[in-house]
Amino acid sequence: MNENQPLYQKLYNSIYDKIISGEYSDGEKLPTEKELAAQFDVSNITSKKALEMLADNGLIKRIPGKGSFVLKSTEDNKENVPKKGGHSPIIGVVLSDFTESYGTNLLSGIEEEASKNNCFIVPKRSYGNQELENDAINSLVDMGVDGIIVMPVHGEHYNPKILKLIMDGYPLVLMDCDLKGIPAAFVGTDNVDAAKVAADYLLKRGHRKISFISTPPKDTTTIEDRITGFILSHAEHGVKVDETIWETNLVSTLPGMDSEHNIENDCDKIKSLLLNNPDITCVFVTEYNLALLVMRALKSLNKTVPGDISILCFDGPYNNIGDYFFTHIRQKEKEIGGTSIQFVLKLIKNEEITEKTYLKAVLVDGQSVKSIKGR
Structure with missing residues (x-):
């Protein structure tokens, strides 16, 4: 037996052999999906797939509510049924x-x-x-x-x-x-291109003090690529990148890190950044949930969007109307x-x-x- 075969193929082959050898006789009811799963120590979806393959190849008939039965009609052509038949991946x-x-x-x-x-x-x-x-x-x-x-x-x-x-x-x-x-x-x-397109959009609208806000870039090539695109855009526009107005150590939107403590801590970091840098005109945010956090921080500072500060982010809930609050990059x-x-x-x-x-x-x-x- 090929040990590299998927489990459903091994189960298919086992039942196939029993049908061809006559161990399972024509018209006999086969064990249920659950019984086969327990017998062969596999999942129900694996046993289901094996039975579906047998049915597709004409070896058994599956009757809803009654079970799977060996077909008498296979008596003369069993040898022509492929042992490794077509199946749904x-x-x-x-x-x-x-x-x-x-x-x-x-x-x-x-x-x-x-x-x-x-x-x-x-x-x-x-x-x-x-x-x-x-x-x-x-x-x-x-x-x-x-x-x-x-x-x-x-x-x-x-x-x-x-x-x-x-x-x-x-x-x-x-x-x-x-x-x-x-x-x-x-x-x-293409996150480099996407970030460049976003930064181009902001720079063409006159923004020069653009804060970059993200989760830690060391944890993902995605953020690194977005930083690259952001910097490339500034270089092409002849605008110096000011990393002193960046905040790239927010964690509350990472999987499993959305505790109230982390959310409040991240919100405080954003507020501190904005209070210490009143010349910031726009915030470039690498994800939608962080953009919501920036909104929360601005609201607590009695500032409005885009009246006081603009926001551009990546992603956001899709709607059929197309009326979005956040200007954003949609993947x-x-x-x-x-x-x-x-x-x-x-x-x-x-x-x-x-x-x-x-x-x-x-x-x-x-x-x-x-x-x-x-x-």
Whole structure:
């Protein structure tokens, strides 16, 4: 037996052999999904998939509410039924988290493309914790999924588990956060270009004292890329970057760090920054929830947006009306999700892909940025 086979394939082959040998006779009722899962120590979704493959190949008939039965009609053609027949791939998806502002549309894009390709998806969340990420990946591999899409946890070091799977040639696609220097399929946003577009927008409207606000950049290449784009824009406009008016050590929007203590502490940092630098005209924020925190800080200081200070951020809840308060950068979440499915399906077919796809984001005009006169 091939030890590298997915669990559902091993279960399929076991039942197949019993049908072909006559151990399961024509018309006999097979064990239920739950019974097979317990017998073979696999998940219910694994046993379900194996039975669906047997039904697709005409070996059994599944009757809702009654069970799965060996087909008498297979007597003359069992030898022609492939032992490794066609089936619907199961793809594991490991996200750090998903919220209304970012992630929900990403998952929607994954689900839509998976449906088009007759795939099943098994989503799991790591909550920004590398240990939980490992647990999620291990459980998916043990379940016997055909491939995995993973949004790597931001951290100072790459996850060894992910690196090993990539080096072993496992069908794995990185999404949203790239592991630079690692030859693996990746789909995400061109964050350098996105940040440059955003900063260009602000500089053209006369802003010169622009504060940069983010979570710690050492924990993610995403923030590093946005800093790069921000600096490139200033350089092209001949404007000096003032890092003394930056705050890049906020933590309350990181997964698992949203305690009231952290929120209040971050809010105090923002207020202190604004009070000590009254010449700031705009705040460039790397995520939507931090923009809400900036709003909270400004409100406590009796300042208005954009009357006193402008705000531009990344992402935000989508609405069909298109009437947004925050001027923001919108990432192409559905396209990222859909392309990730396409990539992992190619890898499952043993097509070699180390392609890195960076999609351009778009700037959405809102009501939170005003022009500075005389610039």
